[in-house]
Amino acid sequence: MQNNKSGVLESVSRRRKNKGKLNLIMDRQKQSKSESLNNKDTAECACSIVEAEDFSFYYGSTMGVKNITMEVFPCSVTAIIGPSGCGKSTFLRAINRINDLIPNTRIEGTLLVNGHDIYAKKTNLVNLRQQVGMVFQKPNPFPKSIFDNIAYGPRLQGTTKGSKLQQIVEESLKAAALWEEVKDDLRKSALALSGGQQQRLCIARALATRPSVLLMDEPCSALDPIATGKIEDLIEQLKSDYTIVIVTHNMQQAARVSERTAFFCLGELIEYDFTPKIFRNPGKKQTEDYITGRFG
Amino acid sequence: MNGTKLILTRGQATGLNRPLALTPGQDLKGYVASLLGRAVLFLITCTSVLAVLLIFFFVCREALPFLSKISLSEFLINTEWYPEADNARFGALALIAGSVYVTIAALVFSVPVGILSAVFLSDIVSFRIRAFVKPVIELLAAIPSVAYGFFAVLVLAPWMQNKFGFSTGTNALNASLILAVMALPTIVSVAEDSISALGPELREASYSLGATRFETIFRVVIPAAHSGIIAAIILGMMRAVGETMVVWMASGNAAQIPRPWWDISQSVRTITATIAGEMGETPKETPHYWALFALGVLLLILTFSLNVVSEFFLSRAKRALGKQ
Numbered sequence: 112m113q114n115n116k117s118g119v120l121e122s123v124s125r126r127r128k129n130k131g132k133l134n135l136i137m138d139r140q141k142q143s144k145s146e147s148l149n150n151k152d153t154a155e156c157a158c159s160i161v162e163a164e165d166f167s168f169y170y171g172s173t174m175g176v177k178n179i180t181m182e183v184f185p186c187s188v189t190a191i192i193g194p195s196g197c198g199k200s201t202f203l204r205a206i207n208r209i210n211d212l213i214p215n216t217r218i219e220g221t222l223l224v225n226g227h228d229i230y231a232k233k234t235n236l237v238n239l240r241q242q243v244g245m246v247f248q249k250p251n252p253f254p255k256s257i258f259d260n261i262a263y264g265p266r267l268q269g270t271t272k273g274s275k276l277q278q279i280v281e282e283s284l285k286a287a288a289l290w291e292e293v294k295d296d297l298r299k300s301a302l303a304l305s306g307g308q309q310q311r312l313c314i315a316r317a318l319a320t321r322p323s324v325l326l327m328d329e330p331c332s333a334l335d336p337i338a339t340g341k342i343e344d345l346i347e348q349l350k351s352d353y354t355i356v357i358v359t360h361n362m363q364q365a366a367r368v369s370e371r372t373a374f375f376c377l378g379e380l381i382e383y384d385f386t387p388k389i390f391r392n393p394g395k396k397q398t399e400d401y402i403t404g405r406f407g
Numbered sequence: 408m409n410g411t412k413l414i415l416t417r418g419q420a421t422g423l424n425r426p427l428a429l430t431p432g433q434d435l436k437g438y439v440a441s442l443l444g445r446a447v448l449f450l451i452t453c454t455s456v457l458a459v460l461l462i463f464f465f466v467c468r469e470a471l472p473f474l475s476k477i478s479l480s481e482f483l484i485n486t487e488w489y490p491e492a493d494n495a496r497f498g499a500l501a502l503i504a505g506s507v508y509v510t511i512a513a514l515v516f517s518v519p520v521g522i523l524s525a526v527f528l529s530d531i532v533s534f535r536i537r538a539f540v541k542p543v544i545e546l547l548a549a550i551p552s553v554a555y556g557f558f559a560v561l562v563l564a565p566w567m568q569n570k571f572g573f574s575t576g577t578n579a580l581n582a583s584l585i586l587a588v589m590a591l592p593t594i595v596s597v598a599e600d601s602i603s604a605l606g607p608e609l610r611e612a613s614y615s616l617g618a619t620r621f622e623t624i625f626r627v628v629i630p631a632a633h634s635g636i637i638a639a640i641i642l643g644m645m646r647a648v649g650e651t652m653v654v655w656m657a658s659g660n661a662a663q664i665p666r667p668w669w670d671i672s673q674s675v676r677t678i679t680a681t682i683a684g685e686m687g688e689t690p691k692e693t694p695h696y697w698a699l700f701a702l703g704v705l706l707l708i709l710t711f712s713l714n715v716v717s718e719f720f721l722s723r724a725k726r727a728l729g730k731q
Binding site for chain 1: 533534607608609610611612613614615616617618619622626627630631727
């Protein structure tokens with residue numbers, strides 16, 4: 112990642128040929144399903160795992176985000192900050208096309224995930240969403256047992272063997288730092304857990320499909336400070352294995368957990384750079400105003 | 408503002424110049440008014456509760472003499488219903504069987520159709536089409552049952568007789584098909600409400616894990632809304648059990664248990680149709696008259712228990728939603 116330090120924005124148009132890094136990503140995606148998304152043209156595409164080029168998203172005639180051009184790099188945490196209604200969540204939700212559920216939406220430009228234009232007609236949405244997992248603002252466990260919540264994704268992938276599922280559930284819960292708290296009652300309803308536990312369960316559930324990218328849409332906004340701390344620790348642990356994009360209202364949180372920060376305002380990307388730079392020495396006046404609380 | 412006198416003057420916050428304590432007169436007036444209001448509203452509310460209790464009371468009172476004449480076991484087990492014969496027989500089993508038969512057959516048709524329509528309306532079709540289709544389905548409930556009966560007798564019955572060679576067109580199949588259509592609006596409406604009430608969160612969670620729409624509907628949406636769906640089915644069942652006019656016109660009114668039991672093309676007779684058909688020609692204070700009231704009690708118990716069960720599932724559905 113050393114060669115990217117010269118400035119993220121300029122590097123967008125450049126095609127990198129950092130093959131060593133790419134192999135590292137490919138190695139992590141061992142599951143066979145990933146092959147359809149990691150198709151051949153990925154080979155010459157380089158380091159960024161998510162790449163937006165002049166990407167715009169519209170709800171009917173209302174603009175969600177406009178002309179976003181940015182890259183997200185693997186095995187790091189990218190934070191998206193900005194005032195309410197600025198399109199942070201819209202952009203995040205566009206990355207795994209969960210916004211498709213909203214009728215009358217329209218996009219312009221391209222959004223590449225692992226080099227594949229995900230808004231192309233021939234996109235395998237199932238594979239996309241299993242490899243680009245999502246954690247939502249409000250914990251949304253299914254009204255099923257803890258075990259069945261985690262096993263939901265693997266079962267969709269066709270894993271039905273009990274021992275295999277057991278192993279996936281255990282590994283996912285351990286990765287989400289929830290195993291110790293729930294290992295004795297996996298058959299209990301997920302709704303009986305506390306809010307913070309439910310959110311970690313949702314993270315574990317997302318990890319169970321073995322994603323590469325984890326999208327987090329204000330994952331701590333419904334949680335108290337202690338639960339928030341646990342989730343942030345978890346993000347810290349996960350970033351060595353996953354690419355994390357996190358939308359947050361909490362600027363301290365962005366500063367604490369992320370390597371890079373993107374500042375969105377009124378649907379546009381104002382500034383995108385390394386987090387310390389954004390918070391200590393922002394390049395744009397608008398960013399500085401927002402960071403220092405003089406916004407508006 | 409210059410020249411006009413201000414109504415809201417500045418500095419009001421510093422002093423409250425109207426008294427905060429009630430005078431004895433005001434106090435009494437308020438007390439009496441609230442007491443009167445409560446009493447009037449209580450009485451008005453009581454009329455419907457009272458109506459239920461009185462109906463129960465009178466039906467039971469008229470049915471009681473019957474129990475002293477004929478044993479309960481004969482009433483419930485015997486299949487011979489010959490109330491006007493010299494050696495009158497009051498075996499209601501064939502009628503009970505007729506009601507159960509027609510109701511269950513109606514549910515077999517209407518439950519899959521109703522639930523799939525509800526899912527289609529809530530999860531698949533666009534909001535504009537749903538806003539049009541749902542009221543139309545609910546309009547089915549507004550068609551008077553005698554109109555359904557006409558359709559059953561004049562259209563469905565001859566068609567069945569000619570097409571399938573049934574010995575009679577007015578039979579259990581005919582009645583249950585019509586009942587199924589009549590139960591549909593209830594099932595679709597209640598089930599759709601409970602499925603829509605789930606909100607987008609669970610659906611998004613499912614899609615984000617790579618589920619298709621089919622998997623989301625059958626593995627998450629329907630299981631999560633099952634309480635509401637069961638309530639919808641039971642409410643539809645109550646509609647079918649209590650329906651009188653259509654079954655009277657369409658079922659053929661033969662007090663018999665079909666033989667073999669699964670032969671849906673034979674005529675049956677239900678409890679409701681029996682009461683409606685015979686009550687007018689039965690002299691008061693005769694065993695036949697009391698027997699009809701005993702049938703009424705049976706029907707009341709049936710619908711009341713269904714109502715209790717549906718209330719249970721509806722409240723459970725509400726609680727499940729509150730938890731999320």
